[in-house]
Amino acid sequence: MADTSTPNGTAGSWALEARGLGKRYLGNWALRDCSFRIPAGRICGLVGPNGAGKSTLLCLATRQVQRTTGELRIFGVPVDDPAVLPRFAFLGQDKPLFKRFTVADTLRMGAELNPGWDAAAAERIVRSGNVPAHARIGTLSGGQRTRVAFALAFGKRPDLLLLDEPMSDLDPLARDEMSTLLMAEAVERGTTVVMSSHMLTELEDMCDYLLVVAGGRIRMAGDADALVPAHTLVTGVTRDGALPAELDRHTVVESRVQGRQFQAMIRPKGPLSADWESVEPSLEEVLLAHLRSPDAPSLYTQGARVDAEGTQAA
Ligand SMILES: Nc1ncnc2c1ncn2[C@@H]1O[C@H](COP(=O)(O)OP(=O)(O)OP(=O)(O)O)[C@@H](O)[C@H]1O
Known part of the structure; x- marks a missing residue:
């Protein structure tokens, strides 16, 4: 039988749990046989070369694409159960916002769509970037749009925040501010963050958990504090x-x-x-070595590995 134990013995303490997860596009596997767990309350970096399967994994978690095999759970609930919807927020690379809405309209929409909306947090994020409330989204710079998208994601007060290269178009100051915000959020509210990024120094500063993907398979998973000293x-x-x-x-x-x-x-x-x-290498050196050698034997720290037994094709 599959192991359903949790990090501290309470139900749903694994924020994300995959068993034998796979996604095939037109005959090609984008993700294959992925089994791993991410404990609740951690900031997890999702790392891998271009085309590794990172966005596919985040799209599976956010129900934007259907899995081909296996299963994926958020806080113990299968991702195709509508009960998971209020528990996560997603910020993707393309940040779809209504261009003709003003910033204030956008935040109002966030308030109407999300019962637990935190207006103060959302407004604070927008205001600290000096983004005018009356400006239309279509007239904002890429970085300002990203800030509004961050405000929407944080305003939802999710238990799990899934971010796909969220800071690529932010200037260094805004990146620093958003990173600080993310870490403060994770500490204060116990929000789990899963964040894909190619910025290894950023991941080293922010993440205490790692999921390394290459060629559609998990290459490393677990506590950064245990993965690095293993090398x-x-x-x-x-x-x-x-x-x-x-x-x-x-x-x-x-x-x-x-x-x-x-x-x-x-x-x-x-x-x-x-x-x-x-x-002892730095985290960046370990990650670079794994990115350059995608066929190196995989490594999971205790608890990150999960038995894929008993999973089925979707
Ligand atoms: N909609 C799609 N149709 C067909 N193939 C796809 C589709 N989306 C992704 N793929 C393929 O799946 C593989 C994984 O892509 P994915 O976008 O998940 O990688 P990634 O790790 O996020 O890459 P990047 O770092 O470049 O964003 C790639 O080979 C890609 O071409």
């Missing part, structure tokens, strides 16, 4: 330009030889050779 960056001298055979005792994520030196990102399986220099 070691080793350097040493090559023998005749070849990697030392001792490296094979460990899981090698990425290796390269430069002149008489080699460098490798490994997951040690035992003591390291005394001839090597070893340091």
